[in-house]
Amino acid sequence: MAKTFCVCSCFFTHNVFLQRYGLHCVFLDDDQFGEDYRALLREKGCASDQEYDEVLKEVHGEVERRRESSETSKLRVQTIQLHYQRLHSQIYTLSEQFLDGQFLEIVKYCRSDTATPAGLLDIITEEEVPNVYSFPVLTEQFCDLLLQELEHFDKSKMSKGRPNSMNNYGQKQLLSADCVCTDPAVRTGV
Known part of the structure; x- marks a missing residue:
């Protein structure tokens, strides 16, 4: 029997981490994000429109990564199971x-x-x-x-994913x- 995996909708909108600014944010759409975070980002050094556009691009990228993460992760795990040469x-x-x-x-x-x-x-x-x-x-x-x-897996050429924007690990899984x-x-x- 196949496992059903459910994801809370907040996974796609909440706790997006902007490392450069040390800021966790919620992203529903561009307007909401601007209203909630533009002034705070200015205080943290995101002064120009170009810098703000880069932040928006980063947030959009993280939200999209999260939307695709389930399928991407499934494919990555299948590839690893087929091709990774275990050390132990x-x-x-x-x-x-x-x-x-x-x-x-x-x-x-x-x-x-x-x-x-x-x-x-x-x-x-x-x-x-x-x-x-x-x-x-x-x-x-x-x-x-x-x-x-x-360490062996980390040195391999296998694709490695990260569970969220604050975590660069996840190899064990x-x-x-x-x-x-x-x-x-x-x-x-x-």
């Missing part, structure tokens, strides 16, 4: 060998009939700030392999290496 194929499938021992102990404890919140806190040793705890989930080996894979976060085994506690 073993990281694409969740394996217990990549889960940190402390995390496995926590999972084992939580699955036991005698598990209690207090007992869990006894085995989680790192309290970063009051009531905020941390523990390793993945092994250093896995993290090293994942970083090597991401393109590589389908986000399985560690979305795999049902992880969500249900291994």
